[in-house]
Amino acid sequence: MNVPCPTCGKPAALSVDNPYRPFCGERCKLADLGSWLNGDYRLPVSDAESDTEAPDP
């Protein structure tokens, strides 16, 4: 069974043989993770830390 890769839209195997499912490969999985880290998705985290630019200890 194939599903469109959420990142690039190419068919991705949705099977245990594909460790990167539902992505087509490692690159697309990492790209999706990167978009999370870049803030494309907002996580319900407290912004107390991100708003405060505390100097490094």
Ligand SMILES: [Zn+2]
């Ligand atoms: Zn892909």
